[in-house]
Structures are given as structure tokens and as C-alpha cells.
Amino acid sequence: MQVKTFEAVSFKDAVKAVKQEFGNDAVILSTREKSAEGRPNVKVVEVTAAAANSSRSIAGASTSAASGNQAAAVSSAKLDAVFERIQKRIESLESRLPSSRRLENLEGSVHDLKLLLLEVLRHNNAGVEQSLHPAAGDVIRMLLHGGIDETLLSKLSNNLSKLAAPKQDSSTSPEAWYRDHAIRWMLKQISISPRWESLPGGQAVHCLVGPAGAGKSTLLCKLAAQFSVREKRKVLIVSYDAVRLAASEQLRVYAKVLDIRFAAIQQPGELPAVLSRNQDCDLVLVDTTGRPVKQMQILEDLQQLKSSAPSVEFHLVLSAAEKAPVLDSAVRMYSNLGIRSLAFNKLDESWQFADVFNIGAKWGVPLSFFGTGPELPDDVERASRERVVEQIFGLSR
Numbered sequence: 090m091q092v093k094t095f096e097a098v099s100f101k102d103a104v105k106a107v108k109q110e111f112g113n114d115a116v117i118l119s120t121r122e123k124s125a126e127g128r129p130n131v132k133v134v135e136v137t138a139a140a141a142n143s144s145r146s147i148a149g150a151s152t153s154a155a156s157g158n159q160a161a162a163v164s165s166a167k168l169d170a171v172f173e174r175i176q177k178r179i180e181s182l183e184s185r186l187p188s189s190r191r192l193e194n195l196e197g198s199v200h201d202l203k204l205l206l207l208e209v210l211r212h213n214n215a216g217v218e219q220s221l222h223p224a225a226g227d228v229i230r231m232l233l234h235g236g237i238d239e240t241l242l243s244k245l246s247n248n249l250s251k252l253a254a255p256k257q258d259s260s261t262s263p264e265a266w267y268r269d270h271a272i273r274w275m276l277k278q279i280s281i282s283p284r285w286e287s288l289p290g291g292q293a294v295h296c297l298v299g300p301a302g303a304g305k306s307t308l309l310c311k312l313a314a315q316f317s318v319r320e321k322r323k324v325l326i327v328s329y330d331a332v333r334l335a336a337s338e339q340l341r342v343y344a345k346v347l348d349i350r351f352a353a354i355q356q357p358g359e360l361p362a363v364l365s366r367n368q369d370c371d372l373v374l375v376d377t378t379g380r381p382v383k384q385m386q387i388l389e390d391l392q393q394l395k396s397s398a399p400s401v402e403f404h405l406v407l408s409a410a411e412k413a414p415v416l417d418s419a420v421r422m423y424s425n426l427g428i429r430s431l432a433f434n435k436l437d438e439s440w441q442f443a444d445v446f447n448i449g450a451k452w453g454v455p456l457s458f459f460g461t462g463p464e465l466p467d468d469v470e471r472a473s474r475e476r477v478v479e480q481i482f483g484l485s486r
């Protein structure tokens with residue numbers, strides 16, 4: 090499958106360029122508005138599109154079987170009709186907007202367009218060489234509705250289209266058959282972080298990092314309690330907070346209640362001495378704060394922490410209540426540190442696992458924990474692939 094990004098001054102022009110390049114089989118994966126390069130005041134539309142196969146080579150292949158050409162012609166006519174509907178829809182949306190804000194407000198219409206484009210996806214795959222069974226199309230559409238990333242869906246769609254169709258006499262319905270394949274494919278896209286086991290003769294040092302308010306300190310308290318009380322591990326909590334002493338105090342009190350060792354540091358260089366003073370603790374949990382400083386400064390501090398104690402492993406804590414672009418840029422920003430796992434908090438606020446899947450699959454970072462509520466210490470669970478996929482397919486709760 091070929092994927093390419095097109096830029097134009099209007100959505101209509103961008104769609105035209107897509108059609109010219111990829112022909113009628115094109116699938117539009119995403120659209121966004123952005124500033125033109127070097128001209129921040131000029132807005133352009135960026136469209137990312139994919140062609141399942143080179144439509145031109147399919148259309149122009151004089152060697153195709155006659156029946157194949159017929160099917161392609163029918164498919165092409167259907168696509169033309171769908172594109173025409175999309176164009177009409179765009180025109181009607183544009184005419185409803187004030188002319189100066191026409192492009193700015195396209196975001197709200199993207200959902201409508203996605204639905205129409207899904208039809209294109211279905212028709213597109215009704216071509217000769219790569220056919221997508223209607224039941225497989227339904228699975229893709231359901232996942233798109235559920236918030237699964239279009240690029241990942243395009244890969245899944247490609248995968249499903251390569252499968253031989255289920256046999257007519259099979260006891261499994263095509264719907265269940267394709268859904269099961271999609272579930273298996275999705276399970277394979279997610280990896281799970283190893284358990285935070287004791288290191289023979291050493292200390293395992295796990296440091297929680299992430300945006301302010303993502304729930305790092307809350308998760309740290311939950312984990313400290315679980316490891317210390319349930320697993321009888323010798324835990325040390327370290328609060329690394331150069332700014333807010335009060336934040337350290339909350340952790341100190343919690344550690345006292347649970348009878349867990351506690352230390353506060355204000356400089357990264359203080360960590361080695363704390364670790365060596367507490368060598369009998371086999372699990373060290375380091376809390377960091379989301380501070381109102383420039384992003385680079387945060388990373389510099391954390392890089393220094395790593396240089397002073399190379400055994401430290403960073404885990405990025407995110408709030409599932411955040412929007413996908415915010416989550417995405419957090420992963421991008423912290424990935425320079427070498428992130429060992431992603432922990433998602435606040436899943437109780439939506440039970441929306443689509444972005445957990447999207448971010449985990451897109452960045453290839455293992456998942457470690459899910460925070461499922463504000464209550465200490467119980468609202469936490471170890472991440473599992475099954476949990477993510479069953480929530481997305483509505484198989485539980």
C-alpha cells in the first residue's frame with residue numbers, strides 16, 4: 090500500500106490531487122489544516138491518502154482478465170459516485186461556514202467526512218486484486234467509530250483483505266470470523282512491559298515521568314503499597330522535586346503510613362548517595378514532578394538523573410483523559426530519555442482504550458500499568474493486551 094501526503098489551498102483541491110495521483114481507488118487516511126511552509130499566516134490543507142494498489146496500473150493493465158476488468162469498471166463507477174457525494178458534502182459544509190473561517194472550521198466536519206471515506210475504503214477494496222469482504226469493512230468501520238487511528242486501520246484493512254474469505258458452510262459467520270482476525274491482529278500490535286522484578290543482588294530503580302497532573306504521584310503510591318504490602322518487597326520511595334516541597338510532604342506522609350522507606354532529593358546528583366544508603370531496598374520508586382518550566386529543562390534534569398544513576402528506568406505516565414495529539418507529543422518529548430513503558434491513568438473517566446492502543450501500537454512502547462481511579466491503593470491494574478482489546482470491542486463492562 091502506497092501512502093502519500095498532499096497539500097493544497099482547499100480540501101477540494103487536495104482531493105483532486107489525490108485522485109490524480111492515486112486514481113479512484115485512493116483512501117484518505119487523515120486531513121488537517123496547517124500553516125504553509127515559511128508563511129505562518131497562510132493556511133493550507135494537508136491530506137494523507139493511500140492507494141491499496143497502484144490504481145493506474147490496475148486500470149491500465151490490458152492483460153487483466155475480462156471479468157476482472159468488468160469488476161474494476163463497476164468498482165470505479167461506484168467510487169466516482171462516492172467521491173461525487175464527498176465533494177457535494179464538502180461544498181455544502183463550506184457554504185455553511187463564513188468565508189474567512191472556511192478552512193479553520195473543517196475539523197468539526199472531519200467526522201462526517203470519515204464516515205463517507207469509509208465507504209470509499211469499502212468500495213476501494215471491492216477491486217479486483219485486493220478485495221475486502223463487506224464483513225471485514227464493517228469491522229474496520231466499527232473500529233474507526235471507536236477512535237482507532239486511521240493509519241493503523243489502513244494496515245489492518247490491508248491485512249484482512251489478504252485473507253481468504255470464510256467458507257460458506259463454515260459454522261462461524263463472516264462477521265465473527267473477521268472480528269476474531271482483527272482481535273488477533275490488534276493483540277499482536279501491543280506489547281506489555283516485564284514485571285518489575287528484584288534484580289539479583291541489586292536495586293531496581295523505576296522513575297515515573299510525565300506531564301503535570303497525569304497522576305504520577307498517585308500511581309507511585311498505589312505501586313508502593315502493592316509491592317510492599319502484597320508482594321512483601323522492600324520498597325524505597327524517592328521524591329525528586331526541586332520546586333514544590335509540599336508535594337514531597339504528601340509522599341512522605343503516605344510512606345510513613347505504609348511504613349515504607351522515604352527520601353526526598355532536590356538535585357539529580359543526590360540520587361546515588363540515597364541509593365547506597367538504602368541498599369537493603371530492592372525496589373526504588375522515584376517520583377518526579379510536572380513543573381512549569383520549558384520542556385528542554387525537564388529533559389535535562391531527567392537526563393542528569395540517568396547519568397548519576399544509570400540503573401534508573403523511566404516510565405512515562407499519561408492521562409487517558411487527554412486528547413490523542415497531547416498524548417502523542419508527550420511520548421515524542423519524553424522518548425529521548427529511553428522510555429521503558431507507558432502507564433495510563435484515569436481510565437475510569439472514560440473507559441476509552443482506543444488511544445491506549447493507538448499510542449502503544451504507534452510508538453511500540455510496552456504498556457505497564459492502568460490507573461483505574463483516584464483511590465489508594467486499589468485503583469491500579471497491571472496492563473494487559475486482552476484488557477485493551479476487549480474494551481475496544483466492547484466485550485466487557
Ligand SMILES: Nc1nc2c(ncn2[C@@H]2O[C@H](COP(=O)(O)OP(=O)(O)OP(=O)(O)O)[C@@H](O)[C@H]2O)c(=O)[nH]1
Binds near residue numbers: 303304307461
Ligand atoms: N479519576 C482518576 N483520578 C486520578 C487517577 N490518578 C490520579 N488521579 C487524580 O489526578 C490528580 C493529579 O494526580 P497526581 O498524582 O497529583 O498527578 P501528578 O502527575 O503527580 O502531578 P504533578 O506532580 O503536578 O506533575 C489527583 O487529583 C488524583 O487524585 C485515576 O486513575 N483516576
Ligand SMILES: [Mg+2]
Binds near residue numbers: 305306307336377379
Ligand atoms: Mg506529583
